[in-house]
Amino acid sequence: MSSYPEAPRRTGVPRDVLRWLQSLDLSVSPKNFRRDFSNGFITAEIFYWYYPEDIQLHSFDNGTSLATKLGNWSQLEKFFLKRNLNLSKELIDGTIHSKPGAAELLLQEIYVMLTNRRIKTLQDNEVDFTDRNYQDKLPMVARSTATKAVKSNITLSETLAEPDIIINQQKVQAVIDLHLLQRQQERIDDPRRFNVKPSVGELALRIPPPPDNPGSESSLSNRSASSLSSSSSIRSKSNVNFKEIQVKQGDRSYVSSSMTSTASSSALSTS
Known part of the structure; x- marks a missing residue:
């Protein structure tokens, strides 16, 4: 189970959904949605009121073990397939493993599916089934480290239900990547604290x-x-007049006489 507080978990359920849930007169009144919906017993009882011929409550166990949870939800998934009811597999897995906000969103999907009513969800942010929203409300000194984030967002039942080591490693890496992004955002928001x-x-x-x-x-x-x-x-412009410039010529006789004397001296030297 996750170790962060349980206060924010019931904020994602609208009042209309709660009234509808109370009108069904269930044998078990859910108080903690994350815990009470994880085994699938309340979900089976909800669908029993609408499909009594397909749901047999005596085959569902209101236990808390992982085997009980997987067995109950396996029966429900067969029922969903028979009735062509499309419930998100991600929501079901998040509800089984008590992910933050998964049970609340699953209940809202069931409400819309069975009543054909539209509701305005109170959770407008992107759903990632982590404690990111809760961590954002805490001061920086009280936020989780990388190890704490992995421990809080990946439950023991989740690793036991999925024996594939590679898939579990990918889940851990996704939590660490999200934690690093949050740390980078903290450095941008408060660079003085990190001496940037x-x-x-x-x-x-x-x-x-x-x-x-x-x-x-x-x-x-x-x-x-x-x-x-x-x-x-x-x-x-075609009518532009240019003035002719007169250049004064030098004495050319001096130039020719000097060239003649130079030529005669060169001839005598060769002879």
């Missing part, structure tokens, strides 16, 4: 540039666009 130092990027002051900043990309693109438009406008 901010990174350089988080410490850097980010000031967004103004829209008319001359160094921004938008201004540069606007400049290039304006220069292109101005050059294209200049090229498009």
Whole structure:
């Protein structure tokens, strides 16, 4: 059995479902839904009121052993198959092994199935049959460790009913992964408690540039666009007059005489 408190377990049952359950005048009045619905005896008695020809109560035992639970639910599953009643296998397994919220949700499914009424469930969060919602309400110092989380969310009856070691290892790993995600969220919510130092990027002051900043990309693109438009406008004008520039020529006679003297000196040297 799980070791966390039992207070939150009855909050998932709407008042209409409780009134309907009391109107059936059952031989056993459920007080602890997780414990009283686990063996399937109350579930069999509920369906007996609607299908008396298919349910024989004398074949069900109101015991607490794992063999009694599996035997009662095995008969119920055969009855569900015969009547084409679709009850979630996950809810049934969660109810057998006293998972948090499983019995309450199973009772609501049975209520909708037998009465054809719609109800607004009080449990809007994602159902994972763990004590995550209860752990979120506790202060950080009182929350479970990884070992405690595995012990609280995986019961002994669950491991005995499923002898496959690999499946049990997968269940344990799923609980540990959920616990690590919760720890990571705690570090994000309260980084000072875990002495998490901010990174350089988080410490850097980010000031967004103004829209008319001359160094921004938008201004540069606007400049290039304006220069292109101005050059294209200049090229498009046909009546533009260009002024001719007069360049003064130097004395070419001096250049030719110097070249002649250089050529004669080179000829004498070779001879």
